[in-house]
Amino acid sequence: MENQILELQYALDTFYFLVMGALVMWMAAGFSMLEAGLVRSKNTAEILTKNIGLFAIACTMYMVYGYDLMYGGGLLLDGISGEGETYSNAADFYFQVVFVATAMSIVSGAVAERMKLFSFFVFAAIFTTIIYPMEGLWTWGGASVFGIYSLGDDFGFLDFAGSGIVHMAGAAAALAGVLILGPRKGKYDKDGNSKPMLGANLPLATLGTFILWMGWFGFNGGSVLAMASKESADAVAMVFLNTNAAAAGGVIASLLLAKAWFGKADLTMALNGALAGLVAITAGPDTPSALVATLIGAVGGCIVVGSIVWLDRELKIDDPVGAISVHGVVGLWGLLAVPLTNSSASFLGQLVGAGTIFVWVFGTSLLLWLGLKAAMGIRVSDEEEEDGVDLSECGLEAYPEFVTK
Secondary structure, eight states: OHHHHHHHHHHHHHHHHHHHHHHHHHHHHHHHHHHHHHSOGGGHHHHHHHHHHHHHHHHHHIIIIIHHHHHOOOGGGTTOOSOOSSSOHHHHHHHHHHHHHHHHHHHHHHTTTTBOHHHHHHHHHHIIIIIHHHHHHHTTTOOOBTTTBOHHHHHOOOOSSOIIIIIIHHHHHHHHHHHHHOOOTTSBOTTOOBOOOOOSOHHHHHHHHHHHHHHHHHHHHGGGOOOSSHHHHHHHHHHHHHHHHHHHHHHHHHHHHHHHHHSSOOHHHHHHHHHHHHHHHHTOTTSSOHHHHHHHHHHHHHHHHHHHHHHHHTSOOOOTTOHIIIIIIHHHHHHHHHHHHOTTOOHHHHHHHHHHHHHHHHHHHHHHHHHHHHHTOSBOOHHHHHHOHIIIIISSOSSGGGOOO
16 A cells, blocks of 8 residues: 555656646746847747757757766666656756756847857757756755865855756856847947847747746746655745746836836736746745745746846847846845755855856856857858848848838
8 A cells, every 4th residue: 555655746746746846847838939029020930949949959968968967867867767756757858958958048149140050059958958957956966076075065146946057047048148149230330339130029928937837836846856745845935936926026117117217018028027027936936925926926027127138238248139137136045045945055156156167167268168169150240240140140030021122
Protein backbone atom coordinates (compact mmCIF):
# COMPACT_ATOMS: atom_id res chain seq x y z
CA MET A 1 0.00 0.00 0.00
CA GLU A 2 2.77 2.42 0.95
CA ASN A 3 4.59 1.65 -2.28
CA GLN A 4 1.43 2.38 -4.29
CA ILE A 5 1.08 5.75 -2.55
CA LEU A 6 4.69 6.62 -3.36
CA GLU A 7 4.17 5.67 -6.99
CA LEU A 8 1.05 7.82 -7.13
CA GLN A 9 2.93 10.78 -5.66
CA TYR A 10 5.72 10.22 -8.18
CA ALA A 11 3.23 10.18 -11.05
CA LEU A 12 1.40 13.29 -9.83
CA ASP A 13 4.61 15.28 -9.29
CA THR A 14 5.92 14.25 -12.71
CA PHE A 15 2.66 15.18 -14.40
CA TYR A 16 2.56 18.51 -12.57
CA PHE A 17 6.16 19.23 -13.59
CA LEU A 18 5.33 18.53 -17.24
CA VAL A 19 2.22 20.73 -17.23
CA MET A 20 4.13 23.59 -15.62
CA GLY A 21 6.87 23.15 -18.22
CA ALA A 22 4.26 23.38 -20.97
CA LEU A 23 3.04 26.66 -19.47
CA VAL A 24 6.58 28.02 -19.50
CA MET A 25 6.99 26.84 -23.09
CA TRP A 26 3.87 28.89 -23.89
CA MET A 27 5.84 31.94 -22.78
CA ALA A 28 7.80 31.59 -26.03
CA ALA A 29 4.58 32.56 -27.80
CA GLY A 30 4.23 35.48 -25.40
CA PHE A 31 7.71 36.78 -26.13
CA SER A 32 7.08 36.36 -29.86
CA MET A 33 3.83 38.33 -29.79
CA LEU A 34 5.22 41.01 -27.46
CA GLU A 35 8.30 41.61 -29.58
CA ALA A 36 6.38 41.43 -32.86
CA GLY A 37 4.04 44.10 -31.54
CA LEU A 38 6.78 46.43 -30.31
CA VAL A 39 8.99 46.42 -33.43
CA ARG A 40 8.16 48.24 -36.64
CA SER A 41 6.19 46.33 -39.26
CA LYS A 42 9.17 45.96 -41.60
CA ASN A 43 10.98 43.87 -38.96
CA THR A 44 8.15 41.61 -37.82
CA ALA A 45 8.83 38.42 -39.79
CA GLU A 46 12.48 38.46 -38.74
CA ILE A 47 11.73 38.82 -35.02
CA LEU A 48 9.28 35.91 -35.24
CA THR A 49 11.86 33.79 -37.08
CA LYS A 50 14.37 34.72 -34.39
CA ASN A 51 12.04 33.57 -31.62
CA ILE A 52 11.13 30.18 -33.06
CA GLY A 53 14.74 29.62 -34.08
CA LEU A 54 16.19 30.43 -30.67
CA PHE A 55 13.69 28.14 -28.96
CA ALA A 56 14.71 25.21 -31.16
CA ILE A 57 18.41 25.99 -30.71
CA ALA A 58 18.03 26.26 -26.93
CA CYS A 59 16.24 22.90 -26.74
CA THR A 60 18.87 21.19 -28.87
CA MET A 61 22.05 22.67 -27.39
CA TYR A 62 20.87 22.25 -23.80
CA MET A 63 20.20 18.61 -24.64
CA VAL A 64 23.63 18.18 -26.24
CA TYR A 65 25.68 19.53 -23.34
CA GLY A 66 24.06 22.40 -21.39
CA TYR A 67 22.04 20.22 -19.02
CA ASP A 68 25.04 17.97 -18.38
CA LEU A 69 27.16 21.01 -17.46
CA MET A 70 24.50 22.41 -15.13
CA TYR A 71 23.17 19.28 -13.43
CA GLY A 72 24.92 16.24 -14.85
CA GLY A 73 23.13 13.77 -17.04
CA GLY A 74 25.72 13.01 -19.66
CA LEU A 75 26.45 14.24 -23.15
CA LEU A 76 23.27 14.04 -25.24
CA LEU A 77 21.44 13.10 -22.01
CA ASP A 78 22.88 9.60 -22.15
CA GLY A 79 22.95 9.53 -18.34
CA ILE A 80 19.24 10.24 -17.92
CA SER A 81 17.27 7.06 -17.37
CA GLY A 82 13.94 8.80 -16.92
CA GLU A 83 13.41 7.59 -13.35
CA GLY A 84 14.27 10.05 -10.56
CA GLU A 85 13.75 10.12 -6.81
CA THR A 86 10.46 12.05 -6.62
CA TYR A 87 9.74 12.78 -10.29
CA SER A 88 11.06 11.74 -13.68
CA ASN A 89 14.50 13.00 -14.69
CA ALA A 90 13.15 13.50 -18.20
CA ALA A 91 10.50 15.83 -16.77
CA ASP A 92 13.22 17.77 -14.98
CA PHE A 93 15.12 18.27 -18.24
CA TYR A 94 11.97 19.43 -20.01
CA PHE A 95 11.20 21.95 -17.26
CA GLN A 96 14.77 23.26 -17.21
CA VAL A 97 15.14 23.61 -20.96
CA VAL A 98 12.21 26.00 -21.28
CA PHE A 99 13.89 28.21 -18.68
CA VAL A 100 16.99 28.34 -20.88
CA ALA A 101 14.89 29.38 -23.86
CA THR A 102 13.27 32.10 -21.74
CA ALA A 103 16.66 33.60 -20.89
CA MET A 104 17.61 33.65 -24.56
CA SER A 105 14.28 35.21 -25.56
CA ILE A 106 15.17 38.25 -23.46
CA VAL A 107 18.18 38.91 -25.70
CA SER A 108 16.06 38.74 -28.84
CA GLY A 109 13.98 41.85 -28.17
CA ALA A 110 16.86 44.05 -27.04
CA VAL A 111 18.87 43.57 -30.26
CA ALA A 112 15.85 43.77 -32.55
CA GLU A 113 15.69 45.57 -35.91
CA ARG A 114 19.41 45.72 -36.72
CA MET A 115 21.14 42.40 -35.99
CA LYS A 116 22.07 39.69 -38.48
CA LEU A 117 19.83 36.72 -37.90
CA PHE A 118 22.43 33.95 -38.11
CA SER A 119 24.93 35.83 -35.95
CA PHE A 120 22.21 35.87 -33.32
CA PHE A 121 21.64 32.14 -33.78
CA VAL A 122 25.35 31.39 -33.26
CA PHE A 123 25.28 33.44 -30.07
CA ALA A 124 22.15 31.57 -28.94
CA ALA A 125 23.87 28.22 -29.47
CA ILE A 126 26.88 29.13 -27.31
CA PHE A 127 24.83 30.96 -24.67
CA THR A 128 22.53 27.99 -24.10
CA THR A 129 25.36 25.45 -24.17
CA ILE A 130 27.92 27.12 -21.89
CA ILE A 131 27.21 30.65 -20.61
CA TYR A 132 23.80 30.09 -19.00
CA PRO A 133 24.48 26.53 -17.74
CA MET A 134 27.70 27.66 -16.04
CA GLU A 135 26.00 30.29 -13.88
CA GLY A 136 23.17 27.84 -13.33
CA LEU A 137 25.74 25.32 -12.06
CA TRP A 138 26.93 27.86 -9.47
CA THR A 139 23.41 28.65 -8.27
CA TRP A 140 20.77 25.96 -8.66
CA GLY A 141 23.45 23.35 -9.36
CA GLY A 142 25.15 24.05 -6.01
CA ALA A 143 28.74 24.06 -7.29
CA SER A 144 31.38 26.53 -6.13
CA VAL A 145 32.39 29.44 -8.39
CA PHE A 146 35.65 28.20 -9.95
CA GLY A 147 36.39 26.54 -6.61
CA ILE A 148 36.69 29.91 -4.85
CA TYR A 149 33.38 30.35 -3.00
CA SER A 150 29.91 28.87 -2.87
CA LEU A 151 26.95 31.19 -3.37
CA GLY A 152 24.64 28.91 -1.41
CA ASP A 153 26.86 27.60 1.38
CA ASP A 154 28.99 30.71 1.96
CA PHE A 155 26.49 33.48 1.24
CA GLY A 156 23.03 31.90 1.46
CA PHE A 157 22.08 33.17 -2.00
CA LEU A 158 18.42 32.47 -2.82
CA ASP A 159 16.63 32.78 -6.14
CA PHE A 160 13.45 30.69 -6.07
CA ALA A 161 12.54 30.73 -9.78
CA GLY A 162 15.12 32.93 -11.48
CA SER A 163 14.87 36.72 -11.12
CA GLY A 164 18.65 36.69 -11.34
CA ILE A 165 19.55 33.27 -12.70
CA VAL A 166 17.22 33.53 -15.70
CA HIS A 167 16.05 37.11 -16.13
CA MET A 168 19.05 39.16 -15.07
CA ALA A 169 21.32 36.73 -16.91
CA GLY A 170 19.36 37.22 -20.13
CA ALA A 171 19.45 41.00 -19.64
CA ALA A 172 23.21 40.97 -19.04
CA ALA A 173 23.75 39.14 -22.33
CA ALA A 174 21.37 41.57 -24.02
CA LEU A 175 23.19 44.60 -22.60
CA ALA A 176 26.53 43.33 -23.90
CA GLY A 177 25.00 42.82 -27.34
CA VAL A 178 23.34 46.25 -27.45
CA LEU A 179 26.59 48.00 -26.46
CA ILE A 180 28.51 46.30 -29.27
CA LEU A 181 25.69 46.63 -31.77
CA GLY A 182 24.85 50.29 -31.21
CA PRO A 183 21.48 52.03 -31.58
CA ARG A 184 19.13 51.74 -34.52
CA LYS A 185 19.69 54.12 -37.40
CA GLY A 186 17.88 57.39 -36.70
CA LYS A 187 17.14 56.59 -33.07
CA TYR A 188 19.13 59.60 -31.82
CA ASP A 189 19.48 62.95 -33.57
CA LYS A 190 22.73 64.90 -33.90
CA ASP A 191 22.19 66.44 -30.46
CA GLY A 192 21.69 63.03 -28.86
CA ASN A 193 17.97 63.42 -28.33
CA SER A 194 15.96 60.19 -28.45
CA LYS A 195 13.41 59.87 -31.24
CA PRO A 196 10.44 57.54 -30.72
CA MET A 197 10.22 54.46 -32.96
CA LEU A 198 6.75 53.17 -32.27
CA GLY A 199 5.76 49.51 -32.41
CA ALA A 200 3.55 48.36 -35.23
CA ASN A 201 0.92 46.38 -33.36
CA LEU A 202 0.04 47.19 -29.76
CA PRO A 203 -2.87 44.71 -29.66
CA LEU A 204 -0.34 41.98 -30.44
CA ALA A 205 2.01 43.27 -27.75
CA THR A 206 -0.85 43.27 -25.24
CA LEU A 207 -1.76 39.70 -26.16
CA GLY A 208 1.88 38.72 -25.71
CA THR A 209 1.92 40.25 -22.24
CA PHE A 210 -1.18 38.32 -21.18
CA ILE A 211 0.35 35.10 -22.52
CA LEU A 212 3.51 35.77 -20.51
CA TRP A 213 1.43 36.55 -17.42
CA MET A 214 -0.32 33.20 -17.80
CA GLY A 215 2.90 31.30 -18.50
CA TRP A 216 4.53 32.79 -15.41
CA PHE A 217 2.31 30.63 -13.21
CA GLY A 218 4.20 27.68 -14.63
CA PHE A 219 7.51 29.48 -14.24
CA ASN A 220 7.05 30.18 -10.53
CA GLY A 221 4.54 27.48 -9.62
CA GLY A 222 6.56 24.72 -11.20
CA SER A 223 9.61 25.78 -9.21
CA VAL A 224 7.95 24.40 -6.07
CA LEU A 225 8.98 21.07 -7.67
CA ALA A 226 6.13 19.10 -6.12
CA MET A 227 2.34 18.93 -5.88
CA ALA A 228 1.39 15.55 -4.46
CA SER A 229 1.17 16.48 -0.78
CA LYS A 230 -0.85 18.93 1.28
CA GLU A 231 2.21 21.04 2.08
CA SER A 232 3.39 21.30 -1.52
CA ALA A 233 -0.14 21.99 -2.79
CA ASP A 234 -0.46 24.85 -0.30
CA ALA A 235 2.93 26.18 -1.39
CA VAL A 236 1.96 26.09 -5.07
CA ALA A 237 -1.30 27.91 -4.35
CA MET A 238 0.54 30.66 -2.46
CA VAL A 239 3.08 31.04 -5.25
CA PHE A 240 0.28 31.39 -7.80
CA LEU A 241 -1.48 33.97 -5.63
CA ASN A 242 1.67 36.06 -5.11
CA THR A 243 2.69 35.86 -8.75
CA ASN A 244 -0.66 37.24 -9.85
CA ALA A 245 -0.67 39.92 -7.13
CA ALA A 246 2.79 41.19 -8.08
CA ALA A 247 1.87 41.47 -11.75
CA ALA A 248 -1.25 43.45 -10.88
CA GLY A 249 0.77 45.73 -8.59
CA GLY A 250 3.28 46.34 -11.38
CA VAL A 251 0.57 47.39 -13.83
CA ILE A 252 -1.13 49.79 -11.41
CA ALA A 253 2.12 51.42 -10.27
CA SER A 254 3.49 51.86 -13.79
CA LEU A 255 0.23 53.38 -15.01
CA LEU A 256 0.08 55.82 -12.11
CA LEU A 257 3.71 56.85 -12.55
CA ALA A 258 3.31 57.25 -16.31
CA LYS A 259 0.22 59.40 -15.81
CA ALA A 260 2.01 61.58 -13.26
CA TRP A 261 5.21 61.85 -15.31
CA PHE A 262 3.99 61.98 -18.91
CA GLY A 263 0.42 63.10 -18.37
CA LYS A 264 -0.82 60.01 -20.25
CA ALA A 265 -1.59 56.39 -19.45
CA ASP A 266 1.15 54.83 -21.59
CA LEU A 267 0.13 51.31 -22.67
CA THR A 268 3.70 50.18 -23.34
CA MET A 269 4.68 51.18 -19.81
CA ALA A 270 1.69 49.28 -18.43
CA LEU A 271 2.73 46.17 -20.36
CA ASN A 272 6.30 46.45 -19.11
CA GLY A 273 4.91 47.16 -15.63
CA ALA A 274 3.11 43.81 -15.63
CA LEU A 275 6.29 42.01 -16.69
CA ALA A 276 8.33 43.96 -14.14
CA GLY A 277 5.98 42.85 -11.36
CA LEU A 278 6.36 39.26 -12.50
CA VAL A 279 10.16 39.46 -12.69
CA ALA A 280 10.32 41.14 -9.27
CA ILE A 281 8.39 38.40 -7.46
CA THR A 282 10.13 35.49 -9.21
CA ALA A 283 13.09 35.37 -6.81
CA GLY A 284 10.83 34.84 -3.80
CA PRO A 285 7.17 34.16 -4.50
CA ASP A 286 6.88 31.60 -1.71
CA THR A 287 7.32 33.74 1.42
CA PRO A 288 5.54 37.14 1.11
CA SER A 289 1.95 37.85 2.03
CA ALA A 290 -0.36 38.85 -0.81
CA LEU A 291 -0.07 42.53 0.14
CA VAL A 292 3.72 42.44 0.28
CA ALA A 293 3.83 40.62 -3.07
CA THR A 294 1.67 43.37 -4.55
CA LEU A 295 4.03 46.02 -3.16
CA ILE A 296 7.11 44.18 -4.49
CA GLY A 297 5.49 44.15 -7.91
CA ALA A 298 4.49 47.82 -7.59
CA VAL A 299 8.06 48.85 -6.82
CA GLY A 300 9.15 46.86 -9.86
CA GLY A 301 6.57 48.70 -11.96
CA CYS A 302 7.94 52.07 -10.85
CA ILE A 303 11.54 50.98 -11.36
CA VAL A 304 10.92 49.83 -14.91
CA VAL A 305 9.36 53.13 -16.00
CA GLY A 306 12.30 55.11 -14.64
CA SER A 307 14.86 52.66 -15.98
CA ILE A 308 13.48 52.63 -19.54
CA VAL A 309 13.54 56.42 -19.69
CA TRP A 310 16.99 56.67 -18.08
CA LEU A 311 18.66 54.07 -20.30
CA ASP A 312 17.14 55.61 -23.43
CA ARG A 313 17.57 59.33 -22.76
CA GLU A 314 20.65 59.47 -20.57
CA LEU A 315 22.77 56.43 -21.45
CA LYS A 316 21.65 56.22 -25.13
CA ILE A 317 21.10 52.47 -24.82
CA ASP A 318 18.63 51.53 -27.54
CA ASP A 319 16.43 48.68 -26.32
CA PRO A 320 13.32 48.49 -28.55
CA VAL A 321 11.23 46.45 -26.09
CA GLY A 322 12.66 47.53 -22.72
CA ALA A 323 14.06 44.06 -22.00
CA ILE A 324 17.17 45.24 -20.16
CA SER A 325 15.09 47.32 -17.76
CA VAL A 326 12.35 44.73 -17.25
CA HIS A 327 14.56 41.70 -16.77
CA GLY A 328 17.87 43.21 -15.66
CA VAL A 329 17.23 46.22 -13.46
CA VAL A 330 14.01 44.79 -12.01
CA GLY A 331 15.63 41.36 -11.79
CA LEU A 332 18.16 42.88 -9.39
CA TRP A 333 15.33 44.39 -7.36
CA GLY A 334 13.67 40.98 -7.20
CA LEU A 335 16.81 39.45 -5.71
CA LEU A 336 17.15 42.24 -3.16
CA ALA A 337 13.50 41.90 -2.15
CA VAL A 338 13.95 38.31 -0.98
CA PRO A 339 15.48 39.15 2.45
CA LEU A 340 12.49 41.38 3.18
CA THR A 341 10.33 38.30 3.73
CA ASN A 342 12.81 35.42 4.00
CA SER A 343 15.17 35.41 6.97
CA SER A 344 17.33 32.73 5.34
CA ALA A 345 18.59 35.30 2.82
CA SER A 346 20.77 38.37 3.36
CA PHE A 347 21.29 41.50 1.31
CA LEU A 348 25.03 40.77 1.13
CA GLY A 349 24.43 37.25 -0.15
CA GLN A 350 21.94 38.46 -2.73
CA LEU A 351 24.34 41.15 -3.94
CA VAL A 352 27.20 38.68 -4.23
CA GLY A 353 24.97 36.31 -6.20
CA ALA A 354 23.75 39.09 -8.48
CA GLY A 355 27.29 40.33 -9.02
CA THR A 356 28.57 36.84 -9.84
CA ILE A 357 25.81 36.23 -12.38
CA PHE A 358 26.21 39.64 -14.01
CA VAL A 359 30.00 39.62 -14.25
CA TRP A 360 30.10 36.11 -15.72
CA VAL A 361 27.26 36.51 -18.21
CA PHE A 362 28.06 40.08 -19.26
CA GLY A 363 31.80 39.41 -19.56
CA THR A 364 31.54 36.20 -21.56
CA SER A 365 28.74 37.58 -23.71
CA LEU A 366 30.74 40.72 -24.49
CA LEU A 367 33.69 38.61 -25.63
CA LEU A 368 31.40 36.41 -27.70
CA TRP A 369 29.66 39.37 -29.38
CA LEU A 370 33.07 40.88 -30.20
CA GLY A 371 34.23 37.56 -31.62
CA LEU A 372 31.14 37.25 -33.77
CA LYS A 373 31.52 40.84 -34.95
CA ALA A 374 35.07 40.11 -36.09
CA ALA A 375 34.31 36.71 -37.59
CA MET A 376 31.00 37.20 -39.41
CA GLY A 377 29.61 40.61 -38.54
CA ILE A 378 26.61 41.18 -36.33
CA ARG A 379 24.87 44.20 -37.85
CA VAL A 380 23.03 44.50 -41.15
CA SER A 381 23.95 47.30 -43.56
CA ASP A 382 22.35 50.75 -43.32
CA GLU A 383 20.39 50.05 -46.50
CA GLU A 384 19.10 46.72 -45.20
CA GLU A 385 18.13 48.32 -41.91
CA GLU A 386 16.29 51.10 -43.73
CA ASP A 387 14.36 48.63 -45.90
CA GLY A 388 13.69 46.35 -42.93
CA VAL A 389 15.36 43.10 -41.90
CA ASP A 390 12.30 41.14 -42.98
CA LEU A 391 13.47 41.43 -46.59
CA SER A 392 17.22 41.19 -46.06
CA GLU A 393 17.18 38.31 -43.56
CA CYS A 394 13.97 36.42 -44.38
CA GLY A 395 13.05 37.45 -47.93
CA LEU A 396 9.42 38.12 -47.01
CA GLU A 397 7.21 40.62 -45.23
CA ALA A 398 4.80 40.05 -42.37
CA TYR A 399 2.29 42.60 -43.70
CA PRO A 400 2.88 42.70 -47.49
CA GLU A 401 -0.55 44.11 -48.32
CA PHE A 402 0.08 47.17 -46.15
CA VAL A 403 3.50 48.06 -47.56
CA THR A 404 3.72 50.82 -50.14
CA LYS A 405 6.69 51.12 -52.46
